[in-house]
Amino acid sequence: MDERVREHAEVLIDWSARVEEGDDVVLSVGPDAHDLAVAVAEKLGERGANLLATYSSGEVTRAYLREYDGEFDEPAHERALYEHADVVLSLGGGRNTSAMADVSGDTRQAYDTARAGVREARFDTRWVSTIHPTRALAQQANMAYEEYRDFAYDAILRDWESLAEEMGRMKDVLDGGSEVRLVSGGTDLSMQIDDRTAVNSAASVAYDSHNLPSGEVFTAPYATEGEVTFDVPMTIRGEPVRDVRLEFDDGEVVDYDAEQGGEVIEAVLETDDGARRLGELGIGMNRGIDRYTDTILFDEKMGDTVHLALGRAYDACLPTGESGNESAVHVDLITDVSEDSQLEVDGETVQRDGRFRWEDGFEG
Amino acid sequence: MDERVREHAEVLIDWSARVEEGDDVVLSVGPDAHDLAVAVAEKLGERGANLLATYSSGEVTRAYLREYDGEFDEPAHERALYEHADVVLSLGGGRNTSAMADVSGDTRQAYDTARAGVREARFDTRWVSTIHPTRALAQQANMAYEEYRDFAYDAILRDWESLAEEMGRMKDVLDGGSEVRLVSGGTDLSMQIDDRTAVNSAASVAYDSHNLPSGEVFTAPYATEGEVTFDVPMTIRGEPVRDVRLEFDDGEVVDYDAEQGGEVIEAVLETDDGARRLGELGIGMNRGIDRYTDTILFDEKMGDTVHLALGRAYDACLPTGESGNESAVHVDLITDVSEDSQLEVDGETVQRDGRFRWEDGFEG
Structure with missing residues (x-):
């Protein structure tokens, strides 16, 4: 593993989210953010925090939203998860930044509206969003993969x-x-x-x-x-x-x-x-x-x-x-x-x- | 997508878990079970159930457990998630069936013991465990990948x-x-x-x-x-x-x-x-x-x-x-x-x- 992945995890845990022993942490993992998730899990273990990983995939959400017919509910289980969480760490990193391109704006908006309580509970935690430099993000940036990783870590690993x-x-x-x-x-x-x-x-x-x-x-x-x-x-x-x-x-x-x-x-x-x-x-x-x-x-x-x-x-x-x-x-x-x-x-x-x-x- | 993946999702949702409209469903996704997760998400959308996906990776758990030092806590957020869930669908499918091989038995046991309440809440739902046929499972079975998929779907897609x-x-x-x-x-x-x-x-x-x-x-x-x-x-x-x-x-x-x-x-x-x-x-x-x-x-x-x-x-x-x-x-x-x-x-x-x-x- 590139040592910068571990440094990224350390900045995220210690500087950004201020994770402490006993914190209940939700780690949201994009399909291509696996390596960063492993590095973050190491640090969460070191700090003695509790870890639950969720899977954040545009393709899964697209499949769900395109087939859904009717009014969206607020998911009580997801809301309960965030209401009991101290920290939410989102590790963005899909395989295609356009994965949800064919989901209509109306559907997305109805889905977001139904989930206002989930979002509020999430914003009530020490939440931090970051990205793992993936090939899809490199492509979006018009860069080679290695070049994009250098770019991303220059931005993330500051003093x-x-x-x-x-x-x-x-x-x-x-x-x-x-x-x-x-x-x-x-x-x-x-x-x-x-x-x-x-x-x-x-x-x-x-x-x-x-x-x-x-x-x-x-x-x-x-x-x-x-x-x-x-x-x-x-x-x-x-x-x-x-x-x-x-x-x-x-x-x-x-x-x-x-x-x-x-x-x-x-x-x-x-x-x-x-x-x-x-x-x-x-x-x-x-x-x-x-x-x-x-x-x-x-x-x-x-x-x-x-x-x-x-x-x-x-x-x-x-x-x-x-x-x-x-x-x-x-x-x-x-x-x-x-x-x-x-x-x-x-x-x-x-x-x-x-x-x-x-x-x-x-x-x- | 192989049509059998969609058939697998349908058997899981309708025959196995008896998913109904409005059910709060936790979908546990192994790193290589993504395609099945997409197919299950489609069916959950069709049925009007609520979906939260979790990420179940032996590598993430290994990293966490190897670095953890001290007594394990019961994670209140994870317990709350299952206490509010109606259905838990586990889609096994890692990249290496030996991913946790170097985690000591004592550590695993202490972790499991601390999570008894989480497990109990999970067993109190309509839970179903299945696997997505992956290359790692094919290897474990001494089979070629295509051969293993035929084998797995013969077992899963019964009358x-x-x-x-x-x-x-x-x-x-x-x-x-x-x-x-x-x-x-x-x-x-x-x-x-x-x-x-x-x-x-x-x-x-x-x-x-x-x-x-x-x-x-x-x-x-x-x-x-x-x-x-x-x-x-x-x-x-x-x-x-x-x-x-x-x-x-x-x-x-x-x-x-x-x-x-x-x-x-x-x-x-x-x-x-x-x-x-x-x-x-x-x-x-x-x-x-x-x-x-x-x-x-x-x-x-x-x-x-x-x-x-x-x-x-x-x-x-x-x-x-x-x-x-x-x-x-x-x-x-x-x-x-x-x-x-x-x-x-x-x-x-x-x-x-x-x-x-x-x-x-x-x-x-």
Whole structure:
């Protein structure tokens, strides 16, 4: 076994999920994530935690959903499992990232809706989602398998403690600020963040962060004005999307176009009122991720990028008891800020051309 | 997908587990049983049952157990899962039947002991264990993969309704009888079965039978006298065992020898007092199983064989409230009765040279 698989397991158990002796752990295993499951099982044994492995296969779910006819029930046994679990570790890694391509959106949505209680119980644990670098994910990223493994482990095996500290600086700037302005090619956008709290997403439940890798600082902006161009290509709802431009007035999208995938953007914007407003401003700070791979788990954390999401805001960013932007969707779009860019908070530049003001090479 | 995989799924769901709409089903999937899991998921969808898949990997369990240090806990989340489940379907099919070979017996036993509540909750559901024919099982059976699949589906895809009816005749004979005598090469053995109830193990929870394939009628004998030779070779505790001969007096083994594996037999007999007495007499009636494959799930149901188990008796065979032979072990040994053999109940021959008295070709 590649030693990095064991290191991945160790980061997941100790840094991300903070597993302790006696914890009841659910380990969700993708069909090609077996090796990581073995490494995680070793560590769970060492820590004296209890282990139940579930099997997470798009092909099994597809077969089930396509034959299901009628109303979906909430499965009481699955809900009971999560209600009694302390930790849920999801090891993504299927054999085909399009395994569920021929399941209708309506069916998926009905299934998800019926399982709201299961999801809630799961989110009530110390849950962490990660992926095992598989051939299917390498293919999705347009990379050779070995190349993709190097890429994935560069992103996952960071010095998280030191990155958390650096991201803490960015969080402090956002928490103390009122207005953010982003200037880049095709972008001059301002947003209000007064009263909002940024999340230092450092790939650990101790930071309210549930993805490994992570490495972003995000908040929930409002009253957006100006225009923004997203130059990082993505796949949204199965459609390639490229160079989306959005124009905001009084917090809402008033105009848009796209080099490719304009129809998907239109569909997103028409979902509901909240889909025309921003739910998230995120600053990607994981420089172990140095290229786009069409997997949101990685792309939105890429160093020297900024992403904005249309739709739902995270409660963690809002004053207690207050609700932010609400929507059925949360669609991230990403822009490169490594060149000819600057990010200002209350008129002071925090990042210019990919360098933060606390870094060598920053020109204020 | 081989159409037999879908037929297997259908027998499992409808005949064996009697799955109904709204049932909460746990599907335990071995790493190489994926195709059967997909076929079962289709059928569960059709039936409107709820599905949670667990991952049952010897390699994952091995990794966990080898690193675990200290007392095992009972996992509350796993117990809650089974307590809320209606049906548990186990699809065996690993990549290596020796995957746990280097986990010590003490560790396995401590793990099993801590999980008694989980096991009990699982046995309280409509549970059924089956296997998906894998390369590892083909290898264990000394067969080519394609050959093994034919073998496995011949055993699994029976006309179960008609076999259940035929086995019912055997059950009636045993239930009405007091003494069984088995005569064959190296065997002349008599046992008492008065007051005991035979189980018609017809591969369905409706018959209190939890294996697919099944196809045996068994009861719990006592007061065994005489000698018996088991000519079907087996692997017991990892050791090959061949031509075991046991001599009984007043219900207990008083002498034994074996062509091969005598030490394993000695270890079994020395476990406890109950290990020297019989816990089971089983009549193999599944003629789809026509050869020995060193897998007890198949071997003990082989047509024209009789098996006896040293050790623990099943409660189902005993008068209500009475306990039968007790032991920490239950070790099956098998003898071929297809030639020069007869099985008598109260002096009347029920089976001679592999033919039952209700069959053509039986010579009474």
